[in-house]
Amino acid sequence: GLTVIGFKMAGKKPDHEHPYGHERSESISGLLISIVIMFVGLQFVKSSLDKIISPSALRLSTTVYIILVISIILKLAQVYFYRLIGKTIDSPTLIATAKDSLNDVFTTIAVLLSAIIQASTGWHLDGWVGLGVAIYILFSAASLIKTFINDLLGHQPGHELVERMDALLQTYDDILGFHDLLIHQYGPNMIFASVHVEFDSNWTLNQAHHVTDKIEHDFWHQAQIHLVCHIDPIDINNQKYAKIYEAVQAVIKHYELGLTTHDFHVEELVNGDKLIQFDVVVPEHITTSDDELLVSINHDLRKILGQVTAEITFDHNYIGDDHSLI
Ligand SMILES: [Zn+2]
Ligand SMILES: [Zn+2]
Ligand SMILES: [Zn+2]
Incomplete structure (x- = not known):
């Protein structure tokens, strides 16, 4: 449910109140899902500890084993599906949901294994196995929470993006250089950037404007980046200073x-x-x-x-x- 709301919002066009779009709402729904995963993990720690303190005989019928196996297969298919779509449409929320389903797979496998071991040896392992799985779930939830909080705070743009912008800027022979690149990301497809571009100070304003217009236009059409250029005149022939x-x-x-x-x-x-x-x-x-x-x-x-x-x-x-x- 949360995922769906997050998606609907993330896909909305920018409006008067949210000029930078709504893509960050996906990070919010992802964060909420991760917090829910965290609670599930804590619950699981508690129930596993209960089992370690007072082990109870676990009797499972053949039907239960079959149901467990089928649910593992179904969950694995779900993980595969969510990951595939999540990567295709670049959605961190779906990738988080995939992780949630994968946690379910591990939990179910743990239950199944401890049931089999207990049935064949009489050892009460389910509490310990459960505790291990619970700790794994807590760690994966913590790492997801960190990712989504970083997205919301506006973290360092990816190396790939910076390198792509650097490479594109270096293709312009008319400019002398560039510096002070700044990138603001409001979601994977909402990138705003600014850069200082150096021009020969003997150029006219019209010449410089013509080149910056072309650069801004190219960034939008080739990389979907809203770029704004600041013009820095450079006195290349000045011997005085x-x-x-x-x-x-x-x-x-x-x-x-x-x-x-x-x-x-x-x-x-x-x-x-x-x-x-x-x-x-x-x-x-x-x-x-x-x-x-x-x-x-x-x-x-x-x-x-x-x-x-x-x-x-x-x-x-x-x-x-x-x-x-x-
Ligand atoms: Zn500077
Ligand atoms: Zn500058
Ligand atoms: Zn202009």
Whole structure:
């Protein structure tokens, strides 16, 4: 029932109140199913413990054995069916339902095995087998809950998606580079992204707009991604600030932290001092704080350039590599 409601909602078109569509409702129904699975697991732990504490004679007729075997076969068919459809239409809810059915298969097999062992040896194993199965169910429910909560919080986009976008962006020879890729996913088929695209600053606005329009159009038609491009002009022939730019690169490289820069810009202040602005991309594993980096970059730049001030934006997007020209 929950699955059906989740699906109906997920398939709905975006509307006034939910402009990003309804695909995340599928994660909500998946989360609810996982919580139900969790409760079933807890119930099973309790009943298994009861059986271990006070073992009771388990007598099963031949009919019961046959019914157990048939239900195992039916459940397995269901698992296969849900998985197949779930993967075809990329539905995490159906894959969760498949896992639920697979849990039923293990539970039933456990009951069947312990009944057979008990009938032939007289050992009371059903409680222990049940406990093992219950623990398995709890673990699988916990991992499902984690997946759905990640979907709802908006987790790191898949490597595959980032690589596909990177590759597509690199096919444009007209652009000098790109950086600051951001991806917002509201479900498997609702992807919004933005990227900074670098252009030769001698180009006209019309030229740059023409290329960004083409990129946005291509992303929609080739990958169903709603992409918006931000235009960054780059003064490729400017010799005036080349020395400053090289000093910045030398300082950054010296730290050996894997930092990269983009959006380099120099402003001359009224008192003759120079204000250097740029972004620094900080890799995920770096533990140095932005404030510490800002202080030491400024300190090191002044040793080379004298009275300058660096104004830095630190990027912590962790999405894709920096493909900036400078
Ligand atoms: Zn930029
Ligand atoms: Zn436009
Ligand atoms: Zn940036």
